[in-house]
Amino acid sequence: MVKIERKIEADLKPSDYLVVDDSGLILEISSDFYHSFSLTPTDLKGFSVDAIIKETTPRPSSVVGRKNVFFGVINGQPCLIRTEKINKHTCYSILVKNSEIDLYEITSFMNSINKPKVQKKTNSNNRYSFEDIVGDGPLMMQIKELAARIATSNSTVLLTGESGTGKELFAQAIHGLSSRKDHPFVAVNCAAIPEDLFESEVFGYEAGAFSGAKREGKPGKIELAQNGTLFLDEISELPYLAQGKLLRVLQEREVERLGGTGTKTVDIRIIAATNRDLKSLVQEGKFRQDLFYRLYVFELKIPSLRQRKEDILTLTEHFINYYNNLFNREVKYIGPDLQEWLVSNDWPGNIRELRAIIERGMNIVEGDTLMLDSFRFTSLSDRAEQPPTNATSTLSNVKSLEEEVKKAEMAAIQWALKETNGDKTLAAQRLKIHPASLYRKISKYKIN
Numbered sequence: 373m374v375k376i377e378r379k380i381e382a383d384l385k386p387s388d389y390l391v392v393d394d395s396g397l398i399l400e401i402s403s404d405f406y407h408s409f410s411l412t413p414t415d416l417k418g419f420s421v422d423a424i425i426k427e428t429t430p431r432p433s434s435v436v437g438r439k440n441v442f443f444g445v446i447n448g449q450p451c452l453i454r455t456e457k458i459n460k461h462t463c464y465s466i467l468v469k470n471s472e473i474d475l476y477e478i479t480s481f482m483n484s485i486n487k488p489k490v491q492k493k494t495n496s497n498n499r500y501s502f503e504d505i506v507g508d509g510p511l512m513m514q515i516k517e518l519a520a521r522i523a524t525s526n527s528t529v530l531l532t533g534e535s536g537t538g539k540e541l542f543a544q545a546i547h548g549l550s551s552r553k554d555h556p557f558v559a560v561n562c563a564a565i566p567e568d569l570f571e572s573e574v575f576g577y578e579a580g581a582f583s584g585a586k587r588e589g590k591p592g593k594i595e596l597a598q599n600g601t602l603f604l605d606e607i608s609e610l611p612y613l614a615q616g617k618l619l620r621v622l623q624e625r626e627v628e629r630l631g632g633t634g635t636k637t638v639d640i641r642i643i644a645a646t647n648r649d650l651k652s653l654v655q656e657g658k659f660r661q662d663l664f665y666r667l668y669v670f671e672l673k674i675p676s677l678r679q680r681k682e683d684i685l686t687l688t689e690h691f692i693n694y695y696n697n698l699f700n701r702e703v704k705y706i707g708p709d710l711q712e713w714l715v716s717n718d719w720p721g722n723i724r725e726l727r728a729i730i731e732r733g734m735n736i737v738e739g740d741t742l743m744l745d746s747f748r749f750t751s752l753s754d755r756a757e758q759p760p761t762n763a764t765s766t767l768s769n770v771k772s773l774e775e776e777v778k779k780a781e782m783a784a785i786q787w788a789l790k791e792t793n794g795d796k797t798l799a800a801q802r803l804k805i806h807p808a809s810l811y812r813k814i815s816k817y818k819i820n
């Protein structure tokens with residue numbers, strides 16, 4: 373952060389500028405501006421400033437005499453831009469260009485100076501930005517920078533990494549930094565939608581497509597993501613038939629509703645995520661190779677928590693602060709024994725697991741220090757806690773094996789959901805089954 377502030381100080385005498393009138397039409401442009409952005413004079417004269425500068429952080433409303441800063445893209449080049457209102461005219465001067473500073477730093481800087489605004493926006497959309505992705509170890513900084521760079525392109529992104537590493541967070545942050553940020557971010561968990569409903573949910577359906585269909589038909593998630601981003605989580609669980617249909621959407625940029633006769637053009641960016649090895653699934657014939665290559669344009673590998681142990685205590689502090697606010701606690705310190713345990717643990721459930729453990733401790737902690745002892749009522753060391761046995765199942769009242777298996781499965785699922793505060797991915801990890809299988813069982817047994 374210090375680095376960027378110094379950089380701006382050094383660049384406070386911009387030679388790249390343009391001046392617009394009160395309706396936003398360009399009046400004057402410096403010759404350096406043309407040169408810097410590889411534009412010719414005929415490109416700009418009389419144009420609206422919005423045709424030249426695409427803003428990616430909200431442009432502040434200028435007050436006479438006041439200087440404001442925002443982040444925008446000019447002819448494909450991200451830059452930090454200052455606006456100053458002089459009488460009825462506004463001067464846009466370029467403070468820093470992408471070639472001079474990296475995109476992630478610019479965005480972090482903008483987010484930090486626009487904190488209240490960005491925070492409000494994040495909350496109102498319930499979306500995460502790169503600022504919310506905690507972790508400043510070298511590995512994480514490298515991934516965040518890479519992600520910020522590809523955010524501005526329109527390419528398909530495949531996020532890979534173990535469960536709970538933050539893939540969805542990255543998907544949201546990439547969307548939030550892209551030119552599609554003011555359009556929808558639609559997330560689809562391919563494991564959570566039952567196979568027979570998948571096509572109607574994702575591709576939509578026309579009136580009377582099947583019995584029980586809405587009379588007026590229904591747009592699918594793809595149409596709902598128009599001009600925005602479609603996030604396909606757990607893409608490995610996409611039913612095989614739907615894989616073919618999705619491929620068509622990616623190739624032709626068209627979607628056909630179930631029971632429909634025509635197609636609709638769609639403009640969406642796809643971000644897919646998986647915690648499985650898609651290449652092996654292709655080899656096993658479970659995932660279409662052609663679709664795999666369409667998705668594999670840009671792979672972003674999100675590291676596991678054990679690969680970036682340097683972030684564990686920062687993340688712990690972050691979650692402690694979060695639960696301090698939520699539970700009205702005043703924890704300020706992490707006991708040395710707990711620190712040691714946190715750092716030496718392997719975290720198979722990654723950040724989702726760390727968060728759940730801190731939440732448990734914060735529920736019962738007393739005083740200002742979270743210690744290993746704060747977890748005395750929960751079993752930290754014994755990760756393979758077993759669900760309670762079904763006490764009503766005694767040999768004398770066994771009905772049928774099928775019935776007993778069902779009861780045992782229901783009890784185990786209810787137990788795991790309770791233990792993980794309803795977090796289905798974590799519950800699936802506890803039960804050592806795939807999340808898709810857990811979702812199917814929850815729906816089969818109608819568990820709330």
Ligand SMILES: Nc1ncnc2c1ncn2[C@@H]1O[C@H](COP(=O)(O)OP(=O)(O)OP(=O)(O)O)[C@@H](O)[C@H]1O
Binds near residue numbers: 533536727797
């Ligand atoms: N770097 C991070 N900073 C703060 N919170 C994080 C970070 N990474 C993950 N989390 C939190 O951890 C949880 C899991 O994150 P997320 O759902 O994005 O993981 P995922 O990789 O998509 O998991 P899955 O593969 O199971 O869908 C969420 O509560 C998220 O807010």
